[in-house]
Amino acid sequence: xxxxxxxxxxxxxxxxxxxxxxxxxxxxxxxxxxxxxxxxxxxxxxxxxxxxxxxxxxxxxxxxxxxxxxxxxxxxxxxxxxxxxxxxxxxxxxxxxxxxxxxxxxxxxxxxxxxxxxxxxxxxxxxxxxxxxxxxxxxxxxxxxxxxxxxxxxxxxxxxxxxxxxxxxxxxxxxxxxxxxxxxxxxxxxxxxxxxxxxxxxxxxxxxxxxxxxxxxxxxxxxxxxxxxxxxxxxxxxxxxxxxxxxxxxxxxxxxxxxxxxxxxxxxxxxxxxxxxxxxxxxxxxxxxxxxxxxxxxxxxxxxxxxxxxxxxxxxxxxxxxxxxxxxxxxxxxxxxxxxxxxxxxxxxxxxxxxxxxxxxxxxxxxxxxxxxxxxxxxxxxxxxxxxxxxxxxxxxxxxxxxxxxxxxxxxxxxxxxxxxxxxxxxxxxxxxxxxxxxxxxxxxxxxxxxxxxxxxxxxxxxxxxxxxxxxxxxxxxxxxxxxxxxxxxxxxxxxxxxxxxxxxxxxxxxxxxxxxxxxxxxxxxxxxxxxxxxxxxxxxxxxxxxxxxxxxxxxxxxxxxxxxxxxxxxxxxxxxxxxxxxxxxxxxxxxxxxxxxxxxxxxxxxxxx
Numbered sequence: 050x051x052x053x054x055x056x057x058x059x060x061x062x063x064x065x066x067x068x069x070x071x072x073x074x075x076x077x078x079x080x081x082x083x084x085x086x087x088x089x090x091x092x093x094x095x096x097x098x099x100x101x102x103x104x105x106x107x108x109x110x111x112x113x114x115x116x117x118x119x120x121x122x123x124x125x126x127x128x129x130x131x132x133x134x135x136x137x138x139x140x141x142x143x144x145x146x147x148x149x150x151x152x153x154x155x156x157x158x159x160x161x162x163x164x165x166x167x168x169x170x171x172x173x174x175x176x177x178x179x180x181x182x183x184x185x186x187x188x189x190x191x192x193x194x195x196x197x198x199x200x201x202x203x204x205x206x207x208x209x210x211x212x213x214x215x216x217x218x219x220x221x222x223x224x225x226x227x228x229x230x231x232x233x234x235x236x237x238x239x240x241x242x243x244x245x246x247x248x249x250x251x252x253x254x255x256x257x258x259x260x261x262x263x264x265x266x267x268x269x270x271x272x273x274x275x276x277x278x279x280x281x282x283x284x285x286x287x288x289x290x291x292x293x294x295x296x297x298x299x300x301x302x303x304x305x306x307x308x309x310x311x312x313x314x315x316x317x318x319x320x321x322x323x324x325x326x327x328x329x330x331x332x333x334x335x336x337x338x339x340x341x342x343x344x345x346x347x348x349x350x351x352x353x354x355x356x357x358x359x360x361x362x363x364x365x366x367x368x369x370x371x372x373x374x375x376x377x378x379x380x381x382x383x384x385x386x387x388x389x390x391x392x393x394x395x396x397x398x399x400x401x402x403x404x405x406x407x408x409x410x411x412x413x414x415x416x417x418x419x420x421x422x423x424x425x426x427x428x429x430x431x432x433x434x435x436x437x438x439x440x441x442x443x444x445x446x447x448x449x450x451x452x453x454x455x456x457x458x459x460x461x462x463x464x465x466x467x468x469x470x471x472x473x474x475x476x477x478x479x480x481x482x483x484x485x486x487x488x489x490x491x492x493x494x495x496x497x498x499x500x501x502x503x504x505x506x507x508x509x510x511x512x513x514x515x516x517x518x519x520x521x522x523x524x525x526x527x528x529x530x531x532x533x534x535x536x537x538x539x540x541x542x543x544x545x546x547x548x549x550x551x552x553x554x555x556x557x558x559x560x561x562x563x564x565x566x567x568x569x570x571x572x573x574x575x576x577x578x579x580x581x582x583x584x585x586x587x588x589x590x591x592x593x594x595x596x597x598x599x600x601x602x603x604x605x606x607x608x609x610x611x612x613x614x615x616x617x618x619x620x621x622x623x624x625x626x627x628x629x630x631x632x633x634x635x636x637x638x639x640x641x642x643x644x645x646x647x648x649x650x651x652x653x654x655x656x657x658x659x
Contacts, residue, residue: 080155083529083540085574085586086613088195089115090631090650092245093205093230096158096183097149102588102611104529104542104572105163106181109565109640113647115232116243116272117287118149119562122179123165123495124523124546126504126562128450129474131169131176134158134183135262135297136309136345138174142366143339143373144452146278147317150291152247152266154228156193156209159184165493166478167389167424170408170443172347174362174385177445177474178497185262185297188224188253189213192659197627199652202235222255236273237648240284240325243272261298267291273325279462279514280507280599280643286325290318302348306356310346317341323462337370339451347387358389358406368451376455376467377414383448384411389422399429410446415471420444437482444475449503453516463505464515472518473500492528499523504563507599508556521563522549535578542572548595559598565642569593584615592638599642607638624657 080087081099088094089101091113100106101114109119109127119127128145131138134153141147164172164180173180192210197203211226227250236242249266270289277285295313302308321335347360368379389406404424411417426439449469456465480493501518508515525546532539546566553560575587587610594605613629628651635649 079160080158081160083160083531083542083574085538085540085576085588086611086629086631087586088629089113090197090199090611090613090629090652091115091203091234091647092232092243093207093247094155095149095247096151096153096155096161099155099161100181102572102574102590103161103163104540104544105179105527106161107544107567107570110647111277111641111644112241112243112272112274113650115245116270116274117146117277119146119641120148120181121566122163122181123497123527124525124548124566125178126502128453128503129176129178129447129472131173131180132182133164133173133180135185135299136311136347137295137297137313137343138172138180138345138362138364139313139315139341139343140175140447141317141339142341142368142451143317143319143337143370144450147289147291147319150268150289150317152249152268152291152293153264154207154209154226154230154247154249156211156228157186157226157249157251157264159186165495166476167404167422167441167443170420170422170445171358171387171389171406172360174343174345174364174410175383175447177447177472177499178476185251185253185260185264185299187213187255187260188226188251193656195654195656197652197654199234199650201237201241201650203232203650203652204234205232205652205654206230222253224253224255226251226253237650238275238645240273240275240286241645241647243270245270245272258301258303259299261296263296265292265294267293274645276644278321278644279323281323281462283323284325286322288318288320288322292316302350304351306349306351308346308348308350310344312344313342315341332371335372337368337373337451339369340367341365354392356391356393358387358391358404360385360387362386368455370451370455372457372461373451373455373465375457375465376451379451379455381412381414381448385409387422396427398431399427402426402428408445412448415448418446418471418473420446433484435481435483438480440477440479442475442477444473446471446473448472449516453503453505456516460513462513464511464513466516466518469503469516469518470501472502474498474502475500488530488532490528490530492526494526495524497523502563505561506553506557507559507561509558510556514561517554517557519552519554519563520549521552523547537578538574538576540572540574542570544570559642561599561642564595565597566595567592568595582617582619586613586615587611594638597642600639601643603636603638603646607636608634609636609638610634621657624655627652627654627656629654 092115190213197205207230209228214223233244247268254261273286297311299309343364345362362385387408393402424441478495499521505514527544570592573589577585
């Protein structure tokens with residue numbers, strides 16, 4: 050199947066290469082440059098949507114990706130992954146399952162970037178392996194609207210509008226944008242329904258080299274799914290409500306130097322039901338609210354023959370819960386300081402750079418840690434051929450979530466451990482970047498040593514899953530290959546992973562997360578401009594998954610695909626008609642063991658932009 054993707058894509062690309070007339074593409078937002086279908090079939094578009102077929106991210110979803118998705122990078126688990134928007138660094142203090150609960154219209158954000166190694170260690174707080182990073186988009190006077198109908202009683206509506214003012218000096222340019230979205234479905238399987246709503250707005254001040262964004266967003270989501278989090282054949286459900294308020298200020302100083310700062314306040318409410326039909330009293334058994342507040346500043350400054358990358362951040366969290374009450378605390382404060390001096394030497398055709406620094410991570414509950422960072426790189430001043438090679442080492446650290454710390458250690462669905470401490474990760478990584486014959490390519494090899502990683506394991510003799518500290522060794526490689534023509538864009542990705550086989554303790558038979566990984570994964574995104582008014586967008590994923598005793602359907606090898614046809618008939622004045630199918634082959638593969646896959650979703654939609 051992998052060979053079929055590559056051969057078919059290259060044949061189509063070569064046949065279209067002879068076309069010479071450039072084509073003006075329609076003004077719809079591009080949320081990611083590495084996937085073909087920019088919007089999902091099963092719900093409205095969220096920041097998670099662009100990650101479904103991202104070559105460097107493995108998204109493990111429950112219901113649709115926009116309902117709940119675990120974000121994994123380089124074989125980590127959902128709680129090791131971080132999230133950045135501008136200067137702001139996010140994590141979810143209750144559980145990393147809610148990392149992507151961001152009430153932000155993707156039209157306000159730039160394309161996601163995946164950070165690992167030294168880049169991750171420098172800029173992200175309370176994550177150890179990788180981060181997904183977004184910039185705030187400059188606002189322009191433009192808007193778009195869409196409506197979608199699909200099987201399973203699906204209907205989805207989205208609206209976005211931007212109003213751009215003049216670009217003044219300093220902070221003289223005032224702009225604003227706002228978004229609204231709604232999606233509901235009776236479900237593709239029994240008790241797999243959802244009802245989502247989101248509203249958000251932003252004010253932007255911009256001038257010469259500066260951009261300041263003030264943002265507020267709210268979303269409310271309900272969704273059900275059998276075995277949503279547990280393997281006990283129960284019809285579970287989630288009620289989520291998230292509020293995010295913040296600001297971000299960036300100044301570009303030229304030559305790669307910049308300064309960026311911001312602050313945010315986030316509240317996330319979660320009312321989980323193990324049995325959605327069980328009668329509820331005045332106190333719901335699994336109701337949690339977390340508050341997260343943060344302030345940060347960072348940048349890069351050239352100081353004579355050296356440059357300095359720096360970052361300082363302070364974050365506080367607070368938990369209120371009806372079930373997470375067994376730990377030692379329910380509020381904490383985290384701090385981070387990172388300093389990375391850089392020295393560059395000019396050499397023939399380019400330069401050599403050496404970075405060596407450290408990060409300090411502090412906590413009023415779990416102590417502190419100082420971690421080294423180093424990177425050596427050789428770059429070439431060329432638009433083709435070898436452009437950069439590097440080798441790096443980064444140590445990172447984080448503290449556990451409240452679900453792991455404050456769940457009961459003796460009874461219940463999720464068994465916690467109040468004595469869990471800091472998790473450490475040490476990653477050695479080498480990589481290469483280049484361009485050949487119009488193709489751009491990147492490849493990385495890495496080895497990671499995790500100490501006291503908090504994972505959830507399963508023991509048939511114990512009801513529920515248990516949070517346990519484990520040591521784990523991971524090695525792997527990943528590569529992305531891309532090329533664009535006037536009528537075609539191809540993006541191929543490949544990842545291979547291996548992990549230690551001495552992980553599970555006595556009596557434990559399965560790992561829900563750390564040992565749920567793709568031994569090999571291949572992605573292919575094909576975007577074809579077939580005619581002046583007809584596009585085809587095709588995302589593909591082929592994977593060989595590590596076996597897991599909890600995976601009850603779909604096997605360990607899977608092919609998943611999303612196919613869309615976009616037609617812009619002249620009679621509609623540039624509006625798009627879309628026919629799209631997610632999981633076209635109706636694969637039953639369970640990305641989270643024991644959690645049923647989302648079946649084939651077919652939708653018909655209309656969208657317009659102005």
